[in-house]
Amino acid sequence: MTAQPTPKGAWRITFLLFLFMVVNFADKIVVGLAGVPIMTELKLEPEQFGLLGSSFFFLFSISAVVVGFIVNRVPARWVLLVLALIWALAQFPMLGTVSFTTLVICRIILGAGEGPAFSVAAHAIYKWFPDEKRTLPTAVLSQGSALGVVFAVPALNWIIVNHSWHHAFGALGVVGLMWVAAWFLLGR
Numbered sequence: 164m165t166a167q168p169t170p171k172g173a174w175r176i177t178f179l180l181f182l183f184m185v186v187n188f189a190d191k192i193v194v195g196l197a198g199v200p201i202m203t204e205l206k207l208e209p210e211q212f213g214l215l216g217s218s219f220f221f222l223f224s225i226s227a228v229v230v231g232f233i234v235n236r237v238p239a240r241w242v243l244l245v246l247a248l249i250w251a252l253a254q255f256p257m258l259g260t261v262s263f264t265t266l267v268i269c270r271i272i273l274g275a276g277e278g279p280a281f282s283v284a285a286h287a288i289y290k291w292f293p294d295e296k297r298t299l300p301t302a303v304l305s306q307g308s309a310l311g312v313v314f315a316v317p318a319l320n321w322i323i324v325n326h327s328w329h330h331a332f333g334a335l336g337v338v339g340l341m342w343v344a345a346w347f348l349l350g351r
């Protein structure tokens with residue numbers, strides 16, 4: 164049996180979805196990196212900060228299941244675009260003065276948008292590669308989260324230390340919108 168050829172553009176999609184996972188990871192970790200400045204500015208108790216950290220996961224799993232049903236009926240291209248747009252827009256309220264409640268709500272929304280991210284991205288990649296060639300692109304996709312540590316932690320830490328935790332969230336929003344634009348233009 165002859166192996167099916169990989170369609171033209173499949174690796175471009177893989178790279179874009181790799182970047183999707185890098186942004187996904189960066190969005191998750193910013194609260195941990197900015198924990199001390201957030202707690203100081205908002206005068207949070209450790210219990211409140213714990214609630215803030217866990218709020219990201221309130222809808223994470225539920226949205227993953229719900230979006231799993233949706234992505235079987237709506238093209239993955241559009242689902243990925245909406246997920247990334249949710250991530251980006253959830254960051255911008257933190258640019259200004261923010262309350263604890265606003266921060267928690269934005270983290271819940273972010274978690275709902277990020278819950279289905281990997282499975283929808285894998286679903287999209289699988290459409291581009293024949294069964295026997297899916298292992299490497301899936302590995303590249305999954306490494307987006309791991310390399311998110313390498314790229315995001317130093318960059319976000321620098322922004323937090325030299326500017327503020329507010330700007331770190333804003334930077335993530337801008338990066339998210341950049342990914343949305345790239346996906347809109349290049350994703351299929």
